[in-house]
Amino acid sequence: MPATNLIVDRIVSALKQFPPFSIFEEATVYELARAAKVQVLTKDDMVWTQGDPPGEEVLFLARGRVEYYRQVNDRNELIDVRDVGDILGLSALHEGEPYRVTALAAEDSILYALPWPMIRELLSTNDQARYYVRRHLFWGTRVGRSIPDAGLDSTGGTSSMLEAHLKGAHTITPRPARRLLCCTPETPIRQAAEMMTKKMVPSILVADDRRRPVGIVTVGDLVKEVIVGGGDSTLPVSRIMSGPVVTVARNSSTTAATLVMLRERISQVCVTEDGTADTEALDVCTQKDLLVQSGRHPAGFIQEIRLAQTPARFREICADIEEMARTYLEAGISGLLLGEICAELYNELVRQLIDISLAEMTDEGTVLLDVPWAWIAVGSDGRREQVLRTDMDNALIFEASSDPEQDEVNRGFFLQVASRVIRMLVDAGFARCQGGVMASNPNWCKTDAEWIAELRDAGTVSDGNRLLRALILYDLRHVSGDPSLSEAVRQTVFQAVGGSAAIQRYMAELIVATPPPLNFRGKFVVEKKGGNEGEFDIKKRGLTPLRDAARLFALHFGLRKHYSTGGRWLELASAQPELMELATLAREGYDMLLRIRTLTGLQRGDDGRFIDPSALTQLQRGQMVNVFDVQRMVQTAIRHKFHLETKIQ
Amino acid sequence: MIRFFKKPADPVLQRYMAATRHKRPKKTPVQEIRFVAIDVETSGLKLGVDRILSIALFEMVDGQIDMTRSRKWMVSQPVTAPTAATAIHGILPCETCTGTPEKEMLAELLPLLAGAIVVGHHILFDAAMLNEAMVRNFKARFLNQVVDTARMAMAEMIPFHRTGYGRQRPPVLEEVCAQLDLPVVARHTAEGDAFTTAEVFLILLGKIRRRLGNRRLNRRPVQLRDLPVENFKPNR
Incomplete structure (x- = not known):
């Protein structure tokens, strides 16, 4: 009996509680x-020193606490804390570079040194564990590395981007046969080209007398053979057509067809009855055609929204969009990107609903007013962060006439339009805004002159409610109608806030008022009162400060290209080099919080505002702690920038 | 004394004696010393009567307990009846008879002990038990220097400092662990106790290292003289 089983058992049971060991098979552990x-360290013992080459062992912290210090400019900065269950030294071994920090035992600690070659071998064969470990390198942000690609994540979901598409993928539905443009091999080139121009299609199918495809002539062929090659346009198309034609069957999936096109490097594919060139041609599909047909692809939703007419159908589409959001998030897509996709879709929805409302009113005999108007999204909608249908924030701008009474009449009309749109949005499953931020509310349906006057009013700062309203309005984004109206109001926002140190200072104070939700040991602070005790308010304590800071910076520096928080950080990074590192980290952090929030919301069927810290994986918790670190950095930057007195926390 | 008439010693024993006989200078740095933590479970506490039932050994290299160099043995003994000690360590007579014979165990153990300083909690008892077994099987004595973690704890930990009360006794392993906030694993099994002892030893070594490292003057690494090293002497 060479091995001492009891002790080995104990080590195994300690290891098994934590990833990546929990992922490995028991025998391997x-x-x-x-x-x-087994290493035993007493308090203040050095585990390793910054600059040391990595050894041959990965350390698992079984008891105690280890602190990472980084020496920067003769100063030792506490960078991170490792608790029981954490792995030490992995990054250095993984990257094969010297340690970037000094590790010091903060308490008496027991470490298990595990041979790195064995672990490396295990990681190379176990995908899930490898993904975990890559995410584990996350803490490297604090020593100047970037946050690893979120796409490698395996938080619960195992589906890939492709699977996310395939789940909702449709089969190809050929359009009516009369829409298929085809000609015989004997048709002169010029005539074929005329037919293509007339129908505005990029290709023409060359078929025999039984409509079996023999070749295809594309715009590219025409350019190459006739325009560049100087070929005679009276020759038959059979001289320049490409063949044999690549075909797919009528019931193949759109994804498969797309892959065929990619493989063959062609931009259209012919659909035939049985998928060979020996049967009748049914349709020719371009990439665009396939895109709108592929179920969960955003392009497909746009098409569906344009075709839909009834509230029930809109509801169905919105449910599908949320389903898409879920599969995308599980496949590891960025929360910010998803927000932008969904914003585009919901824009299209609102446009369609406005069209329907106007058409209905015309049908009912209401005379439509000839006053320019603009439908704008504000608040989270304006920032393109509304993935779930848990809120709506919108407003309306219409052009002021010189007569206040006429304005009131106009307002009445637009309120009527807006309430129809809102009603349909509610039917489609959107929740009404709790704060009444809706275009059907007279407070949010104003003339451009009124909006501008409100924004220019210096009294905003003194009144908390009005400031809140102003903050929502600062995030406005044009959705539909006359863009010049919304642009004018947006200009005013930048002028009014950019020129007012008082408003900026007030906004800055709001941002620093929320300290990072960590206690001194790096654990979460959870809600102690109210109905959600024990849970963590990710919106108030995590997202809001980062989001408000992005807005403040954007307004301060006049960065108007982007609407979303992520975009604002990006723009800030390129516009202000000294804030680049901060902005990049803030964007990544915000993105991660947004993803966690949206996923929680989808799981619970609410807005995902409160998350349960104990439900997070060790990894997610670690990441969130990192994000809050970034939040602290942002708040410090705000304090410096806007000259707030430093409070000791 | 009359060496001519003695059988030549077993080669294992010869190597053990050659490596272990010499005493190290007091200023040897501890990094140069091989420490092994051992613990024995016996059929009772009476020397000369009771026997070793199991023994475990953990080797410490470079301040680390090396799991690949740890061993344990169940020892077969001609003891049949359960004793009072059975209730403590839970080794039943039927397990005892399936173990390694005492002589074989020693043949495997001695190369590991050769040249090492043996660490244990109340090590003198363990050493005495081993000594008896060695005398019985090899007609040789236990030669290793030993370090008792109970004595180390009394020197290094304030709660166990000598008080002058007549009834003070060295702390038992549980008490030391409780003070060090160490979990006690598998108490009263040879391997559990040996492992815990090894952990305690390394922590106390760390304390000594820190104490010496903190000195304004005479800052120096830990040397053999800083440990309560004893030479085992059979008291019969």
């Missing part, structure tokens, strides 16, 4: 434990 060395 036993092997690791048998090869382990």
Whole structure:
């Protein structure tokens, strides 16, 4: 009996509680434990020093606490804390570079040293564990590395981007046969080209007398053979057509067809009855055609929204969009990107609903007013962060006439339009805005002159409610109608806030008022009162400060290209080099919080505002702690920038 | 004394004696010393009567307990009846008879002990038990220097400092662990106790290292003289 089983058992059971060891098979963990060395460190012992080459062992912290210090300009900065269950030294071994920090035992600690070659071998064969480990390198942000690609994540979902598409993928539905443009091999080139121009299609199918495809002539062929090659346009198309034609069957999936096109490097594919060139041609599909047909692809939703007419159908589409959001998030897409996709879709929805409302009113005999108007999204909608249908924030601008009474009449009309649109939005499953931020509310349906006057009013700062309203309005984004109206109001926002140190200062104070939700040991602070005690308010304590800071910076520096928080950070990074690192980290952090929030919301069927910290994985918790670190950095930057007195926390 | 008539010693024993006989200078740095933590479970506490039932050994290299160099043995003994000690360590007579014979165990153990300083909690008892077994099987004595973690704890930990009360006794392993906030694993099994002892030893070594490292003057690494090293002497 060479091995001492009891102790090995104990090491195994300690390891098994934490990833990546929890992912490995039990037998492998036993092997690791048998090869382990147990290190005992007393307080203030050095585990390793910054600049040391990595050894041959990964350390698992079984008891105690280890602190990472980084020496920057003769100063030792506490960068991170490792608790029980954490792995030490992985980044250095993984990257094969010297340690970037000094690790110091903060308490008496017990570490298990595990042979790195064995772990490396295990990681190379176990995908899930490898993904975990890559995410584990996250903390490297604090020593100047970037946050690893979110796409490698395996938080619960195992589906890939492709699977996300395939789940909702449709099969190809050929359009009516009369829409298929085809000609015989004998048709002169010029005539074929005329037919293509007339129908505005990029290709023409060359078929025999039984409509079996024999070749295809594309715009590219015409350019190459006739325009550049100087070929005679009276020759038959059979001289320049490409063949044989690549075909797919009528019931193949759109994704498969797209892959065929990619493989063959062609931009259209012919659909035939049985998928060979020996049967009748039904349709020719371009990439665009396939895109709108592929179920969960955003392009497909746009098409569906344009075709839909009834509230029930809109509701169905919105449910599908949320389903898409879920599969995308599980496949690891960025929360910010998803927000932008969904914003485009919901824009299209609102445009369609406005059209329907106007058409209905015409049908009912209401005379439409000839006053320019603009439908704008404000608040989270304006920032393109509304993935779920848990809120709506919108407003309306219409052009002021010189007569206040006429304005009131106009307002009445637009309120009527807006309430129809809002009603349909509610039917489609959107929740009414709790704060009444809706275009059907007279407070949010104003003339351009009124909006501008409100924004220019210096009294905004003194009144909390009005400031809140102003903050919502600062995020406005044009959705539909006359863009010049919304642009004018947006200009005013930048002028009014950019020129007012008082408003900026007030906004800055709001941002620093929320300290990072970590206690001194790096654990979450959770809600202690109210109905959600024990849970963590990710919106108030995580997202809001980062989002408000982005807005403040954007208004301060006049960065108007982007609407979303992520975009604002990006723009800030390129416009202000000294804030680049901060802005990049803030964007990544915001993105991660947004994803967690949206996923929680989808799981619970609410807005995902409160998350349960104990439900997070060790990894997610670690990441969130990192994000809050970034939040602290942002708040410090705000304090410096806007000259707030430093409070000792 | 009359060496001519003695059988030549077993080669294992010869190597053990050659490596272990010499005493190290007091200023040897501890990094140069091989420490092994051992613990024995016996059929009772009476020397000369009771026997070793199991023994475990953990080797410490470079301040680390090397799991690949740890061993344990169940020892077969001609003891049949359960004793009072059975209730403590839970080793039943039927397990005892399936173990390694005492002589074989020693043949495997001695190369590991050769040249090492043996660490244990109340190590003198363990050493005495081993000594008896060695005398019985090899007609040789236990030669290793030993370090008792109970004595180390009394020197290094304030709660166990000598008080002058007559009834003070060295702390037992549980008490030390409780003070060090160490979990006690598998108490009263040879491997559990040996492992815990090894952990305690390394922590106390760390304390000594820190104490010496903190000195304004005479800052120096830990040397053999800083440990309560004893030479085992059979008291019969």
